Amino acid sequence: MLNPAARHNLAVAILHGVHIRIAGSAGYYCGGLGDGASIEIEGSAGWGLAESMLSGTVVVHGNAGSGAAAALRNGSVIVHGDAAARLGVSMKGGEVIVAGNCGYMAGFMAQKGTLIVCGDAGDAFADSMYATVCYVGGKIASLGTDAVLSALDPAEIERLEASLSAHLPPAVRRSKPAAADFKKVIAGRKLWNFDKREWRTWQEAL
Amino acid sequence: MAELQTSGIFAPGVIEDIQAKAESGLYSIRGFGTLRERRWATFDDLTFLPCSLTRIPLEGYREKCSTKTVLGTRFAKKPIELDIPIMITGMSWGALSFNAKVALAKGAASAGSSNTTGDGGMLRAERDNSRTLIYEVLPSRYGINIHHMREADAIELTIGQGAKPGTGGLLLGSKVSDRIAEQRDLPIGVDQRSPARHPDFLGPDDMIIKVEELREATDWQVPIFIKMGASRVYDDVKLAAKAGADVIVVDGMEGGTGASPAIFQEHTGIPTLAAVCEARLALEDIGLYGEVQLIISGGIRDGVDAAKAMALGADACYIGTASLIALNCNKPIYEDDYRAIGAAPHACHHCHTGRCPVGITTQDPELMNRLDIDQGAERVRNLLRAMTLEIQMLARSCGKSNIHHLEPEDLAALTLDASAVCGIPLAGTRKVFGK
Ligand SMILES: Cc1cc2nc3c(=O)[nH]c(=O)nc-3n(C[C@H](O)[C@H](O)[C@H](O)COP(=O)(O)O)c2cc1C
Ligand code: SF4
Numbered sequence: 119m120l121n122p123a124a125r126h127n128l129a130v131a132i133l134h135g136v137h138i139r140i141a142g143s144a145g146y147y148c149g150g151l152g153d154g155a156s157i158e159i160e161g162s163a164g165w166g167l168a169e170s171m172l173s174g175t176v177v178v179h180g181n182a183g184s185g186a187a188a189a190l191r192n193g194s195v196i197v198h199g200d201a202a203a204r205l206g207v208s209m210k211g212g213e214v215i216v217a218g219n220c221g222y223m224a225g226f227m228a229q230k231g232t233l234i235v236c237g238d239a240g241d242a243f244a245d246s247m248y249a250t251v252c253y254v255g256g257k258i259a260s261l262g263t264d265a266v267l268s269a270l271d272p273a274e275i276e277r278l279e280a281s282l283s284a285h286l287p288p289a290v291r292r293s294k295p296a297a298a299d300f301k302k303v304i305a306g307r308k309l310w311n312f313d314k315r316e317w318r319t320w321q322e323a324l
Numbered sequence: 325m326a327e328l329q330t331s332g333i334f335a336p337g338v339i340e341d342i343q344a345k346a347e348s349g350l351y352s353i354r355g356f357g358t359l360r361e362r363r364w365a366t367f368d369d370l371t372f373l374p375c376s377l378t379r380i381p382l383e384g385y386r387e388k389c390s391t392k393t394v395l396g397t398r399f400a401k402k403p404i405e406l407d408i409p410i411m412i413t414g415m416s417w418g419a420l421s422f423n424a425k426v427a428l429a430k431g432a433a434s435a436g437s438s439n440t441t442g443d444g445g446m447l448r449a450e451r452d453n454s455r456t457l458i459y460e461v462l463p464s465r466y467g468i469n470i471h472h473m474r475e476a477d478a479i480e481l482t483i484g485q486g487a488k489p490g491t492g493g494l495l496l497g498s499k500v501s502d503r504i505a506e507q508r509d510l511p512i513g514v515d516q517r518s519p520a521r522h523p524d525f526l527g528p529d530d531m532i533i534k535v536e537e538l539r540e541a542t543d544w545q546v547p548i549f550i551k552m553g554a555s556r557v558y559d560d561v562k563l564a565a566k567a568g569a570d571v572i573v574v575d576g577m578e579g580g581t582g583a584s585p586a587i588f589q590e591h592t593g594i595p596t597l598a599a600v601c602e603a604r605l606a607l608e609d610i611g612l613y614g615e616v617q618l619i620i621s622g623g624i625r626d627g628v629d630a631a632k633a634m635a636l637g638a639d640a641c642y643i644g645t646a647s648l649i650a651l652n653c654n655k656p657i658y659e660d661d662y663r664a665i666g667a668a669p670h671a672c673h674h675c676h677t678g679r680c681p682v683g684i685t686t687q688d689p690e691l692m693n694r695l696d697i698d699q700g701a702e703r704v705r706n707l708l709r710a711m712t713l714e715i716q717m718l719a720r721s722c723g724k725s726n727i728h729h730l731e732p733e734d735l736a737a738l739t740l741d742a743s744a745v746c747g748i749p750l751a752g753t754r755k756v757f758g759k
Binding site: 126127130131133145146147150151152153165166169170172184185188189191204207208210211226227229230248249 | 463464465466468469470471473474508509510511514519523524525530533534536537540541542
């Protein structure tokens with residue numbers, strides 16, 4: 119796609135395994151509601167990149183705006199630059215990899231899938247999550263409600279390395295921390311498993 | 325002995341509430357909708373002015389009075405056409421049982437009406453049994469699936485609900501069964517609280533782009549509804565119309581719910597009567613009344629409420645709670661099971677427990693089987709038909725050969741409040757109060 123002019127709603131709801139290369143930047147919701155396509159954006163992308171995608175791959179060479187991979191159900195969303203606020207918010211599956219940094223509230227209420235940020239993460243990271251697993255290569259400004267750090271096991275380090283090497287260009291991968299040095303963040307599982315008999319746990323998690 | 329006096333301020337219910345909070349440190353959650361006595365203007369504060377000498381009625385039971393309802397004529401290539409103006413509102417599979425969802429779909433289809441998915445995505449059996457299916461896109465995006473969306477006859481972008489404007493949905497762990505967990509991509513048994521905001525847009529300006537995305541995803545074929553809880557209705561309706569909605573749904577504060585904080589049901593939003601009046605005025609003021617259709621919901625009980633809402637400006641009404649009552653909600657059967665959850669027939673608002681005695685708001689297979697799909701569908705169809713007949717009777721008595729011709733002039737206000745809210749003269753005067 120030539121001269122995309124950062125138009126909104128490019129390549130929305132593509133339901134076939136085609137490859138689309140956008141020679142420039144895209145506006146809001148690029149690759150949103152898709153199932154099966156492989157989309158490559160040579161520039162940057164606006165808000166809601168690949169939102170609610172069922173399967174497929176979306177790669178952004180530049181940066182992504184707010185809410186990238188929001189409500190993602192499956193597939194991969196790869197950002198070579200930075201991602202703005204609310205990356206992977208309400209994601210329900212799939213894999214999100216950001217080579218740079220991400221803004222505040224990444225992973226908010228994320229349900230399943232894997233969220234990887236090679237650089238620094240903003241405030242309220244991984245707030246109120248269910249079962250998404252997050253990895254951060256740099257600093258985390260602050261953890262969100264009920265987000266906790268957890269140790270990576272060797273198999274996980276291997277999987278993380280495999281993912282990063284598979285999805286990031288070698289030069290980019292080399293400039294990022296080793297998989298073993300990433301921090302893992304998961305839900306403390308105190309927020310949602312509220313049971314009236316355990317109200318104090320829930321109350322304290324709020 | 326003189327009767328002991330209880331406090332008007334610290335009434336027994338208030339004392340219980342304070343003591344429950346003192347024990348748990350938590351707010352109370354329940355289903356159903358507002359329970360308090362309505363002291364605000366409602367549809368009951370209006371009466372119809374049928375024809376006598378100044379106007380001529382149509383034959384009450386026989387003469388043709390069209391009920392055909394077309395929604396989405398503004399931009400959609402395929403507006404939806406319904407035989408009647410009463411539609412089944414969005415109620416999630418999760419809040420509702422499978423049997424309830426399918427019974428509602430079948431009942432609505434056989435009455436020539438529509439039903440709506442809900443905060444949990446679409447059920448295959450729901451689609452298969454619907455004639456017209458409206459697919460909700462909610463902030464949670466549970467079960468969001470482009471293929472289901474493309475099978476829908478309309479898309480409803482939900483910003484909020486009347487029972488809990490400004491906050492998200494709620495499904496307590498007891499209802500997050502293995503099937504519901506799978507459908508919503510959640511761990512089994514967790515308490516699920518939906519977000520209050522959409523994940524990929526924040527305000528009215530980016531909502532314009534979102535609406536365009538939904539049109540793009542559905543090839544510009546089907547109508548896009550925008551649903552909101554009634555709060556600043558006059559401004560919100562204008563913004564929704566500006567965002568490109570074909571149809572706007574306004575859900576008043578009397579709106580039902582499967583579960584939400586009790587304080588939201590009682591103390592947020594504006595009443596359905598006020599909401600329909602504000603919504604109509606907003607559309608008139610921007611010159612889109614008639615072009616953008618209006619659906620009203622929240623406490624609609626019968627054809628009378630619906631006819632009044634239509635006379636005030638609605639093109640159609642959604643019903644939720646009334647359709648569940650048709651499925652036996654609050655019916656005096658299985659009384660021990662009502663007692664077991666601290667409720668009683670006619671006083672049950674315990675949908676949040678997941679132990680619905682009549683099989684509607686439960687995921688327990690044994691309880692769900694108490695609701696027979698075909699019998700339930702028949703009752704829903706009967707209710708929709710009876711409500712439509714009531715609207716037709718009122719419309720004919722007002723001299724209308726089409727229920728959509730009902731107008732504010734067909735009504736008189738019975739209270740000063742209703743006169744002021746609706747801009748309709750108080751019966752016995754020629755005055756609109758508050759003007
Ligand atoms: C059991 C139940 C579940 C509901 N689930 C949803 C939902 O998933 N999405 C939604 O937008 N509204 C939901 N609602 C609200 C209805 O769509 C509607 O706004 C409201 O019920 C209308 O008021 P009424 O029940 O008085 O007719 C639910 C309501 C009930 C009673
Ligand atoms: S009978 Fe069932 S649907 Fe009706 S209020 Fe009680 S729990 Fe809810």
